[in-house]
Amino acid sequence: MDTDLVVRAQRGDKAAYTLVAAQIADRHLAVARRILRDPDLAEDATQQALLTIWQDLPRLREPARFEAWSYRLLVRACYAEGRKARRWAPNLRMLTIDGPISDVGLSSVIDRDQLERGFRSLSLDHRAVVVLHHYLDLPLDRVAEILGIPVGTAHSRLHHAMRALRAALDADARPAVQEVI
Amino acid sequence: MTTERDVTRIVRSWLGTDADVSADHILDIVLDELDATPQQRSWWPARSVPEMSTYAKLPIGLAAVAVVAVVGAALMAVRESDGPAATPSPGPTAVPSPSVSTVAPSPIASADPTRPSPSTGAPSAFPIATYSATVGGIAFTFSLDSDWESHPFYRSKSTVGPQGAEAIIFWTTPPSAVDHIPCLDLLGRSVQSGSRTDLGRTIVSVAGTKVVVGPLDTMVGGRAATFVELRVTNQILDNASVCQPGLFYRWPPDDAGGAMWDLTLPDDTVLVWIVDIDEKLLWIQAQTHVTAGPGYEREIRRFVDSIAFT
Numbered sequence: 001m002d003t004d005l006v007v008r009a010q011r012g013d014k015a016a017y018t019l020v021a022a023q024i025a026d027r028h029l030a031v032a033r034r035i036l037r038d039p040d041l042a043e044d045a046t047q048q049a050l051l052t053i054w055q056d057l058p059r060l061r062e063p064a065r066f067e068a069w070s071y072r073l074l075v076r077a078c079y080a081e082g083r084k085a086r087r088w089a090p091n092l093r094m095l096t097i098d099g100p101i102s103d104v105g106l107s108s109v110i111d112r113d114q115l116e117r118g119f120r121s122l123s124l125d126h127r128a129v130v131v132l133h134h135y136l137d138l139p140l141d142r143v144a145e146i147l148g149i150p151v152g153t154a155h156s157r158l159h160h161a162m163r164a165l166r167a168a169l170d171a172d173a174r175p176a177v178q179e180v181i
Numbered sequence: 182m183t184t185e186r187d188v189t190r191i192v193r194s195w196l197g198t199d200a201d202v203s204a205d206h207i208l209d210i211v212l213d214e215l216d217a218t219p220q221q222r223s224w225w226p227a228r229s230v231p232e233m234s235t236y237a238k239l240p241i242g243l244a245a246v247a248v249v250a251v252v253g254a255a256l257m258a259v260r261e262s263d264g265p266a267a268t269p270s271p272g273p274t275a276v277p278s279p280s281v282s283t284v285a286p287s288p289i290a291s292a293d294p295t296r297p298s299p300s301t302g303a304p305s306a307f308p309i310a311t312y313s314a315t316v317g318g319i320a321f322t323f324s325l326d327s328d329w330e331s332h333p334f335y336r337s338k339s340t341v342g343p344q345g346a347e348a349i350i351f352w353t354t355p356p357s358a359v360d361h362i363p364c365l366d367l368l369g370r371s372v373q374s375g376s377r378t379d380l381g382r383t384i385v386s387v388a389g390t391k392v393v394v395g396p397l398d399t400m401v402g403g404r405a406a407t408f409v410e411l412r413v414t415n416q417i418l419d420n421a422s423v424c425q426p427g428l429f430y431r432w433p434p435d436d437a438g439g440a441m442w443d444l445t446l447p448d449d450t451v452l453v454w455i456v457d458i459d460e461k462l463l464w465i466q467a468q469t470h471v472t473a474g475p476g477y478e479r480e481i482r483r484f485v486d487s488i489a490f491t
Contacts, residue, residue, distance in 0.1 A: 012220055014212075014215050014216075017215065018212055021208055021211060021212070022208060025204035025205075025207060025208045025211075026201070026203060026204045028204070029201075029202070029204040029207065030199075030201050033199065033201070034196055034199060039202075043207055046204060046207050047207050047210055047211055050207070050208070050211040051211055051214060051215075051218055054211075054215060054218060054220065055218055055219070055220055056220075057220060058220050111191065112195060115191065115192065115195050130192065130196075131196065134189070134192055134193045134196055135193075135196040135197070148444065149444055149446075150446060153444070153446075162188055162189065162192070165188055165192055166188040169188065169191065
């Protein structure tokens, strides 16, 4: 991200913010969709985050850290949308599958379904760590910085989440074995 | 059995193959709303000093010192000539009064741990503003250093940044005017009808904390109160999903951003005052991270000391 653009946007330059937002919007939406597992909630969270980023830009003290800060506001918007969903309505919508499955290591659609269910059983705190680390490829110290948590906590959340996802995948195999016996 | 490496590979590929859509339509909505969305200016400028030359920084630094000296002298003059604190302004939520006063802490015995000790009662570097607040039908006024950020029902402060708060003060009426009390629920005791002393006894046994002080009887704003000081331990991480972000209380996210309190962490300090007001209880909780200096706690205690019920 061009720091000069961020600084101009901080000073209220809407044209500069238009360029900033255009650079981050797609990626933010992708992250929100993966954390929330719901397209509508993800769009609301992204929209809210982009507006909050604009509102709060003058309060960002280090423009060079814009990216981490913007993800932080996005994750907070995801938390807010996630809470609304829990409070007001059950949310059973799944994201669509786009692209091949077999060539990326998934053994079947059932794996994907198990993963989806396993991931949804995680708290938003845990999902955020998984998505930032395994989707955005950010090292855990940067994940910790974005989420405002100690690195040890980020490690702990990732470990817990991956253990839960592994259990979800293994649970798929267990009933079949039991039926044979 | 899936190996750890398999799980990582599967999760990465699963996240990578989720459908992605363009955010153009969201962008259009956001850009349309910019005109109606004013930016929130803060009192500190965006950082630009590192880009300056050393020769440019020196006169600016000297000028800053001179400004601080002039402002400090002016404040001292105001303090000497001022009377009592400014009259608080009424309002349904906490709002600053138009005038700013410099409120000195009242002299209190240092043996009382619920009060600031003389050695920590130094005047603030920032002007102190007077505010009014109403929660659960309880109206009160308070004074606080003006470098604390105002939010609808709490105050936060950060000088480390970039956005994480090092301290927060909030108030509510138990069991919850804000949200539920998951950590208290863990104790398995009824907090719905608990008295001030019941609540004080309950919170000192919450997992993930050790008691530093209390529960102690004290006074806040001329009303009987119970005070507890806790230090958060590593065990809090076991209750990560229920004791966050604030120990005992959650609150709705503040979309305005600013200095945000994300998590209660080991070694945080938690100060709680439960105040009895005509059979209603006011819960005042303040938390500080270890990154907060001693000045934060001094300001928090000064805040409590300034509370007056209206």
